[in-house]
Structure formats: structure tokens, C-alpha cells
Amino acid sequence: MxxxxxxxxxxxxxxxxxxxxxxxxxxxxxxxxxxxxxxxxxxxxxxxxxxxxxxxxxxxxxxxxxxxNASGGVVAVASLGASRTQIALCDLAGGVIERTDLVIDVEEGPDTVLGLVMDTWEKLLEGRGPLAGVGLGVPATVEYARGRTESARVMASWTGVEIPPRIAKRFPVPVLVDNDVNVIAMGEHRDVYPDQDDLLFVKVSTRIGAGVVSSGKIMRGALGAAGEIGHIPVRDGGGVLCRCGNLDCVDSVASGTAILRILRERGRDVETLADVTVLVRQGDAETMAVVRQAGRWLGEVIASAVNLLNPSVVVLGGDVAEMFQPLVSGVREVVYQRSTQLATRSLKIERSRLGPGAGITGCALLVIDRILDEV
Structure with missing residues (x-):
């Protein structure tokens, strides 16, 4: 040095x-x-x-x-989803000490949800410590410097909420908040692909979003809006109106919500993605075609991201990608067709290995990197 x-x-x-x-x-x-x-x-x-x-x-x-000394402190973390929240305590190496999952509807609002999360942390912290920091992943665009949710994908009641001060009143330690897909991308990068410094993580669930790891670090953009690929339009989407006001956003034609809608329109009796899984396993041709087409539409958007960012690995996560191999196959088909030869020369397209646990790992790393860098 x-x-x-x-x-x-x-x-x-x-x-x-x-x-x-x-x-x-x-x-x-x-x-x-x-x-x-x-x-x-x-x-x-x-x-x-x-x-x-x-x-x-x-x-x-x-x-x-x-x-x-990884046991020299404890980090309290939570990864919020649309209906399920993972809450844990981690050591200073990001290892999980204790974890619990709660079924929480995030649309109940920040007061209710954050209250339940903090109550859970308090119970988990009994007899442990010292608390070194708090990390939270939320399904929203986050202005990272302030921990402010600016554009919520599935929790509109949170838009404009500055989260750290609410938590710091009860836990006076550093509080860091980031987009849920960013923290998952961090977890996948550190735990599964530590030697791959350029990674694109795409979460396909109720909604679609992405986290970009560039040169080993999360790319957030000027205001935290990097990775919002869900609102990139696709070709021949059928004129579907997206909640953002545009037509044929990939979120509106290839997400879990979209797959359910399309199958219902085609006469399939599906209430949840588990019902879709049953039909896929049964080899139902209509369902397989719908899921694969969703993968192709998603592949259009990912192909553009591959040309722009040149990642070494694309990781597909979220319950839709983890459940449906036909969707992953559709993504691979289009990406390798439409991305440049150089960008795909050594490109790997993989399903998530960590699954939901990646969010917990990423939230812990978010906090650990900050507090230890400031030593």
C-alpha cells in the first residue's frame, strides 16, 4: 500500500x-x-x-x-417479500445464527410490518449481542443513501418512506436498506460466484427485477433505480397494459402474476403458482407453451442487458425461475440467439443455488461491509 x-x-x-x-x-x-x-x-x-x-x-x-472474530457482534437482518418475510440474526461473517420466516402482507404498511419485524428481532436478540447493525431488503426502488423507498413494486403504501430513522429509534445502530434484488445478487455473488465479478441476477416472482454486480460491487445507479428491467417492453406482447402505464413491459407478460393471468384466460384453473407447477409436471402442453413464451420474452430483455453489461453469469432466481425449467430454457434460447458472440462466449445462465436464503446473506453483507469498512 x-x-x-x-x-x-x-x-x-x-x-x-x-x-x-x-x-x-x-x-x-x-x-x-x-x-x-x-x-x-x-x-x-x-x-x-x-x-x-x-x-x-x-x-x-x-x-x-x-x-x-466473526462472533464479535450480531447483525439483525430481514428480507421482505410480497407475502413472506425472512428474518434472521447473523454473525460478522454473514453466517446465520438464527432465522425465522413470517407470513406478512407488506401492503399492511410500514408501521405494521416494521413493528412485527422489530419485535421478532428483539426476541431473537435476547441473550445475544452486541448488535452491530441492521440490514433490510425491500421489494422497491430504494434511494440507497437515505434508505428511502421511491417506487414500490408490490407495496405502494411504502412509497416515499424513509426507513432507517424508524428502525434506529428502537435499535440505535447503523441501519442500511436496499432493493431486495440487490441484496439477493450480493448473496449469490459472495456465496456462490465469488470469482465472478460481473454478475446479473434476475428475480422472477410476483414481479420481475434485477440486481447488477459490476467489478465486484452492486451497481445502483444515480438514484438507486439500476436493475429495474421489469418495465422494459417486449415485442409482440399483445398490448398488455402495465401498472406503470406503458404497454407490454416484461413484468406484465412474463412475471408469475402474468403467467397466472394468461393461463386463466386460456381456461386453466390455476389459483397459485403451485397449480402451474402441477400442470408443468403433468406435461400440459398449453401450460408448457405459456411458461416457455414467458421465458422468451424475459430472454429478450436479458439479451439486451447482456450486450450492455457483459456479465460472466446470469443467475435466475425467484419462485417462478426456481419452479419452471421451461422458462429457464426459453431465456437461454433467446439470449444465446440475440446477444453478441463475444458477450456469450463464456456466459453461463444458471438457476439460483441459494434460493430464498440469498436475501438473508445479502442483507448481512450489506451491513457488515459498511460497518467494518468504517473501522
């Missing part, structure tokens, strides 16, 4: 394993021995680092190794 390394940068060296002894830290950072000692002692006092078993000796007394 060419400049004077901060305590936070020393912590990152220890977390990553790049430097785990005082001597190694000195070599990597060019800090003097007293400066290294000062920073390490600060981390030890804060409980973020512990001295581990003695390392191998190269002559003389073996060096004491330093290890990041």
Missing part, C-alpha cells in the same frame, strides 16, 4: 487472510512496528480480531496469528 493503511484496511487484510501476523501486516502495508501494534490492539479491544494459535516458526519464537 502506497499510503498509510487505516485500521479498517488492516482488518480487511486479516479477514481475507492476506496478512495474519503483525510482521505480515507490516510488510504488506509498510507501516512501522508501533503503527501495526496500535491498529491491531484497537481491533483486539473492539473484539473484531482474536489472537489464534501460534503459527509456524521460521526460527525463534513462532509468530502469533491474528484471526477475524
Amino acid at each position: 502506497s499510503r498509510i493503511a487505516t485500521t479498517g484496511e488492516v482488518l480487511q487484510l486479516i479477514r481475507s487472510g492476506e496478512a495474519t501476523t503483525r510482521a505480515e501486516i507490516g510488510r504488506v502495508t509498510a507501516l512501522s512496528r508501533p503503527a501495526v501494534t496500535h491498529r491491531v490492539n484497537e481491533l483486539l479491544q473492539r473484539g473484531l480480531v482474536v489472537e489464534d494459535a501460534e503459527g509456524p516458526s521460521t526460527g525463534g519464537r513462532p509468530p502469533v496469528r491474528l484471526r477475524f
